[in-house]
Amino acid sequence: MPFRAPLTNHHTDGTDCPADHKHTSSGKPLHPGCPGRAYTQAICSCDGWEMKQTGKGYVNESRKRHLASHTQGPKALRDLLRLDGS
Template sequence: MPHKTTLTNHHADSSICPKEHKYTVTGKPTHPDCPGRAYTRAACTCGWDFQCPGKGYADEERKRHRTTNPKPTPGGPKVLRDLLRLDAE
């Protein structure tokens, strides 16, 4: 099963900032009830975890980590054909 990476924004009290809370390009919240994004956390199902104040940097680290995860082994009929191949060479 392939690993899954997620990116979540958090308020200063560690609560998750919902996707409905939009921000300006400078990072200020436009939603009236949002106290603002304090940090962004990137996490993977393999146990890797990264957090920093910058959303862009956390996303770059998440993408970089995804390249280090092993690719899932293919399954199904092609693998069976390769295993059962009888080449007359």
């Protein structure tokens, strides 16, 4: 089963900001009644990685890098396989 780390947006009070609420790149709301995006969070299903930052793009880039690390496998295993293949 592949790991997942969905992005979620949150208001300053910690409540979820629904996905249909659009924002400017700085997090200012474009949806009536929305207080704006205070931070974006991603939590990996591996239970070993979590990120919470104000910059949505930064969280998304870090999330992609983390998920890609799962496909590479543990370093010790890669090293063993490299030794066995020599």
